[in-house]
Amino acid sequence: MRHATGMKYARHLLAASALAGLAAVAGAQPASAPEALKIQYLISAIDSLKDAAFFRNGVAYGSKSAADHLRLKWRLAGSRCTTAEGFIHYCASASSVTGLPYSIRFADGHTVTSEIFLRRELSAYQAAGLPGG
16 A cells, blocks of 8 residues: 555656646747647647547546647647647657657547647648648
């Protein structure tokens, strides 16, 4: 029992440390307007996935919760995340606490990593000639 409590405490410390590291750079160099539009587009692509499950650290979340989490990570990432590519890499591909990749299970049952999904969305955005694309 003591070991489990100690491991739980260690995980909480690791999570707090990771968030503190992200918060330390928050507010530094913001994304340019075109890049911010791309990042907002990517987050809205996650938010609009109906009947999909977004998996983070083995737990399934709805699209709204997933989008809210990515918005928070983007805000906390600060200067490490000034481009859409940086957003995908630093915020939207894996847990900053465990390192486990995020994945999305769609209504039809197929699953992809969030990195693959978001890179496809970014390519579609750029191919459509949208602002900043």
